[in-house]
Amino acid sequence: MTTPATPPPVIVARGVSKKFLTHTSKATQLKERFVKGRGGATVEFWALRDVDVVVGEGETVGLIGPNGAGKSTLLKVLAGILRPTAGEVEVHGRIASLLELGAGFNGELSGRENVYLNAALLGLARREVDRLFPAILEFSEQADRIDDPVKHYSSGEYVKLAFSIAVHVDPDVLLVDEVLAVGDEAFARKCLAKIEEFQQAGKTILFVTHSLDLVTSLCTRGIVVDRGRVQYDGDPAFAVGTLRKILGTDRPVGAPEPVAQIGGHVVHAAVASATPGGPRSGRFSAGDTLHLRLDIEALPGPTVHAGDVKVVFMGAGDIPVFSLRTPEGSSLPPRAGRYCVDFAVEVPRLNGAFIVGVQVDEPGTGLPITARRFDSAIWVETGELPGLLDVPATVEIHSAEAVS
Ligand SMILES: Nc1ncnc2c1ncn2[C@@H]1O[C@H](COP(=O)(O)OP(=O)(O)OP(=O)(O)O)[C@@H](O)[C@H]1O
Ligand SMILES: [Mg+2]
Structure with a gap:
């Protein structure tokens, strides 16, 4: 089966974390954990946490x-x-x-x-x-x-x-x-x-x-x-x-802090599977139920916003093919914490490889709080002919005299 060409990944970082150890005589609050050492403390500092970039x-x-x-x-x-x-x-x-x-x-x-x-x-x-x-x-x-x-x-x-x-x-x-x-x-x-x-x-x-x-x-x-x-x-x-x-540079200098400051959300993972919360699966056919589990964290901060969650399935060239979103009244609550969001969707008559983009918007204004793309492709094998959509058509063959 032919599939749309997605550019081959050149740089792949999966789940990358980097910890630095620094030696200090004084504990600093900014650093995250302490390990006892002679004549001071060795401080662990995570400069990178769970970074996925393709x-x-x-x-x-x-x-x-x-x-x-x-x-x-x-x-x-x-x-x-x-x-x-x-x-x-x-x-x-x-x-x-x-x-x-x-x-x-x-x-x-x-x-x-x-x-x-x-x-x-x-x-x-x-x-x-x-x-x-x-x-x-x-x-x-x-x-x-x-x-x-x-x-x-x-x-x-x-x-x-x-x-x-x-x-x-x-x-x-x-x-x-x-x-x-x-x-x-x-x-x-x-x-x-x-x-x-x-x-x-x-x-x-x-x-x-x-x-x-x-x-x-x-x-x-x-x-x-x-x-x-x-x-x-x-x-x-x-x-x-x-x-x-x-x-905070989106406001003019001297402007008061907005009451509703955008809080930090992080989309950690998006896992597609055949069963709710099941193991990652990459292959589907039209009519299958695709379960998508998102792992989203609302980080503690001065203000934590509620969040509407939107998922976009994109084809080659990042063309959005279809989207899902949390229905009105079921946003992420405005509290810091880690949330699991489960979507289930009947796979449409698609054909090819799709990647998933996840966006968290501020309810009401629709302003994006955060977004993240997941490049591990979901393959949908529906039609035998190439093309993003599998479109049923009728065909008749006439003799040349009948056409004229
Ligand atoms: N070798 C190291 N040992 C301990 N801490 C380090 C080390 N290298 C970087 N860090 C710390 O890790 C964090 C990230 O540093 P990094 O240099 O990657 O930041 P950056 O985003 O490039 O910042 P800038 O815009 O200032 O260049 C900083 O808090 C820095 O102090
Ligand atoms: Mg730098």
């Missing part, structure tokens, strides 16, 4: 969130520089990453030596680097400094060289941490042009930025991370709106 080939994803949200940690885990405490990460193809200042370069070595070292780590042979070196040097604008140790570079000079390496090694996946802000405006423009060139070449890009306009102008998708969790994953404009609500 990025398909050719997507440009903006990863945004407040300071300390876990964005850089997530990029480092995806780049293989940090090992996740729990969960799995897969990246297909050659990744070039441009991470925070300090990551990836050896300060004692010269710029030239770092170019060779970095390119070698990305799997390039010395001869290939010799060939690419002039282009790397020219783009980086560091010809005068290239034989100085990079520890003496300014932040901007450092980033220029690092970005130049990343984009010249012909990567399939480009991971970029907030660096465009460090270079001067002329260089930022050059970088953006390069990123657009990559987009057009169908490469996969995941970049962290605090420039929210870039997310709406450049990205095909926005992911909001806050306190180590994915809070929103979907439309870039909604992602920016969600972050502005988290940051």
Whole structure:
């Protein structure tokens, strides 16, 4: 059976959590748990919690969130520089990453030596680097400094060289941490042009930025991370709106706090199965009952909203095919806690692979509080012919004389 082509996943993070241990002489309330240690406490801090992200080939994803949200940690885990405490990460193809200042370069070595070292780590042979070196040097604008140790570079000079390496090694996946802000405006423009060139070449890009306009102008998708969790994953404009609500920058300066501040909801999981709450199942036929169990948490905060839950089944290209929502009067209650929401639906006459998007809206206003997409496909095998819908039709065959 033919199915609509969904872009193959290039970056897959499933259930990724990252715990840091820090040693402190004083307990801080912000940190989450204490383990007794000699001469102070070792503090466990979860920088990432249960992060599921699947990025398909050719997507440009903006990863945004407040300071300390876990964005850089997530990029480092995806780049293989940090090992996740729990969960799995897969990246297909050659990744070039441009991470925070300090990551990836050896300060004692010269710029030239770092170019060779970095390119070698990305799997390039010395001869290939010799060939690419002039282009790397020219783009980086560091010809005068290239034989100085990079520890003496300014932040901007450092980033220029690092970005130049990343984009010249012909990567399939480009991971970029907030660096465009460090270079001067002329260089930022050059970088953006390069990123657009990559987009057009169908490469996969995941970049962290605090420039929210870039997310709406450049990205095909926005992911909001806050306190180590994915809070929103979907439309870039909604992602920016969600972050502005988290940051409180959706109101003019000096405006009073709104009475109804949007609280934090997190959609942890969406599991499709053949029986209520049963094991995950990915294959259905028209007429089967599909049970979808959602795991949603309303985090404690100054205000916790009630939430209407909406589920969208999407086909290739994220086209919504059909939706479900909690009926009026059965929203999530306005109390912090973890909720299970069970939908049951008779599968329509569909054909192909579908992914599920879950959105929690504020009842009344319909404003999205959070959204999340789950890329593990649900397959519906109904018709024998290709197409999203299985449409019954009648057909008659006449002889040519009868038609005229
Ligand atoms: N090696 C480490 N040891 C201990 N804590 C760490 C370590 N690295 C990061 N953290 C903590 O993890 C949290 C997430 O950090 P991360 O650098 O991923 O944030 P970020 O979203 O990139 O923030 P920013 O926007 O400021 O760059 C922060 O609270 C940070 O202090
Ligand atoms: Mg960071």
